Amino acid sequence: MVKLTAAQRQDIFAHALEGRPNEVCGLLGGREGRVHKVYRTRNKANSPVRYEIEPQDLIRCHLELEANDMELVGIYHSHVFSEAYPSNTDVRLAYYPDALYLLVSLMDDGNPILRAFRILKAQPTDERGEIAEVPIEVEAAEL
């Protein structure tokens, strides 16, 4: 289970829509499965079918998470032309077994879809792994 607010989900959707036709990516910081902050990051790949979080953004976020005693709850990215499910590339390049992988699909851009998964591999360099969907609980915005 991962918990985020409706506003946080909306922020992720807005980021994905603003980034079209390219994929967008970001990190979710929080504690115990609850997202406290959405970090938009730059997509170094600048591509409609690839993403790589800009390495400088990656370290900046990691240091901020650490300074605020937060964990990397999740990693999100958009799929512009495909469903909200990890692709073979996503699995091959999944190096964060402790984080959830959240995917936004913009196939129907009037109705973006967000899903969350854990990607587990026996070895980090394995091409394939086990994909398990994790429920998302969307909470009303905090007052």
Next chain:
Amino acid sequence: MAIEVRVPTVLRQYTGGEKAVYAQGATVGAVLDELDRRHPGFKGQVLDDGQVRKFVNIYVNDEDIRYLGKLETLLQEGDVLSILPAVAGGGVA
């Protein structure tokens, strides 16, 4: 001079589960050599043919060593070396 090295989850199998280890070395490359002596196989996960692997990022404090002196980057007392796998992927074309 002992440098703190932050180890990502995927490499902790080489460090006995430790999130941070300490190693001596005046450069990033020397620290990795020292780590590999104590944790055989570690360096091979980070470097390929003497270069930082494509999907691996190494930082001294908050700077990517690609923009510093790469493996020759000089270290000072108190520097923290972080190894972070790239966060990458992508959908189907």
